[in-house]
Every structure is written in C-alpha cells, then in structure tokens.
Amino acid sequence: MDEDKFSDGLRTYTGRALIQRPFFPIYVLLGVSYLLVFIGFVVSLSKVATVSSELHKMHADAAREPFGHDSHLFPCGTDTRQWEYSNGKCYYFSLKAIPWHQAKAECEKQQSQLAVIKSLAEQNFLQTRTRNERFWIGLHDLHTEGEWKWLDGSNYITGFKNWKTGEPNTYLNQDEDCGQLWINGQWNDFVCTSNSYYICEKPLPKAT
Ligand SMILES: [Ca+2]
Ligand SMILES: [Ca+2]
Structure with a gap:
C-alpha cells in the first residue's frame, strides 16, 4: 500500500518535472527581461536627476548673470x-x-x-x-x-x-x-x- 503510494507519488513528481521542464527557459527569459527593464528604469531615473540638476544650475547661473550669454554681445543690457x-x-x-x-x-x-x-x-x-x-x-x-x-x-x-x-x-x-x-x-x-x-x-x- 505504502509502496504503491510512493510509486504514485514518484510518477506524479516525474510527471510534473516532465511537464514543467519545457517552460523553464521561458521563465528565465522573463526574469532576465524584468531585470533589464528594472535596470533601464533605474538608469533613466538617474539621467532625469542629472538633467534636473543641470537645469537647476543653469537657472542659478542665469539669476547671477541677468543678461545671460547676451551680456557678451550687449554688455550695456x-x-x-x-x-x-x-x-x-x-x-x-x-x-x-x-x-x-x-x-x-x-x-x-x-x-x-x-x-x-x-x-x-x-x-x-x-x-x-x-x-x-x-x-x-x-x-x-x-x-x-x-x-x-x-x-x-x-x-x-x-x-x-x-x-x-x-x-x-x-x-x-x-x-x-x-x-x-x-x-x-x-x-x-x-x-x-x-x-x-x-x-x-x-x-x-x-x-x-
Ligand atoms: Ca562757438
Ligand atoms: Ca558762453
């Protein structure tokens, strides 16, 4: 009886392994894709932060130099x-x-x-x-x-x-x-x- 159950269990396990194995590479690919998307998202965020910081610096420079680049062309304003x-x-x-x-x-x-x-x-x-x-x-x-x-x-x-x-x-x-x-x-x-x-x-x- 116990031996039959064990045998049934082994068949079931073997059956699942046989069914699941073809999908394994797809799961791996999906995992890698998610990882790549996540990395891309983090990189984009960091670029947005850099651009934002540069814009902030440009505004600060413009505030310090009211005529901006035109001051070289028109020093009198x-x-x-x-x-x-x-x-x-x-x-x-x-x-x-x-x-x-x-x-x-x-x-x-x-x-x-x-x-x-x-x-x-x-x-x-x-x-x-x-x-x-x-x-x-x-x-x-x-x-x-x-x-x-x-x-x-x-x-x-x-x-x-x-x-x-x-x-x-x-x-x-x-x-x-x-x-x-x-x-x-x-x-x-x-x-x-x-x-x-x-x-x-x-x-x-x-x-x-
Ligand atoms: Ca005169
Ligand atoms: Ca006179």
Missing part, C-alpha cells in the same frame, strides 16, 4: 541695445536733434547724463561715432560766462580738453553757453536753444 559699450561705460548717440536742456533731460530720463569726456581715448571713441555732426555733451558755462563746468562736477581746469581752434568764441555775440562735438569731434560752444544731436553716458550696468 539686452533691453538697451542701442547703447554702445566702450572702456567701462555705455553711450547713447541720439537720432534726433534737440536743444541742450532737453537733451540733458532725455539722458536723465534714461538714468544717464550728457557725456563727460575725460581722456583722449574717450574723445577718440566718441568722435568716430559722431563724424562731423553736432552732438551736445555735458559741458556748459551757463552760470558765469567763460567758466566752463562739466555736469558731473569733474574738474574742467585740469581735465582733458579738445576745443576747435578759435573756440569757445561766443560767435556773433550770441550767448554760446553749451558744449558740443563738431567737426572731427572737436569741441565748440553753441547756442543752447539750437538743435543738436546728443550723447548720453552711464556706467556699465552691474551684473548682480
């Missing part, structure tokens, strides 16, 4: 592309000719002032832009005739000068109290209510 950069300052060359006081106000509206020329290098830069047109600068003798003053308080007496020969001259007894660049960029005093183009200047905006 992307929203003021008509401003030209030279030697630490930004300059605006007007496209319309207006009286000196109005030009001064226009510059101030743009957080700048009429140009103050402090060196031959600055003079050379400005005169290449103004050619032989008349451009107002921040120089005047409005308060006392012959006492020339720069708008920013720079010392006129000891500072750089580039008057055209014979200027300042109060031509034809007219009250010429405002300074401008003229032929070859040389300076001329002119009637302040006359229309001239103008140059505004401001320091290079700080990247915060």
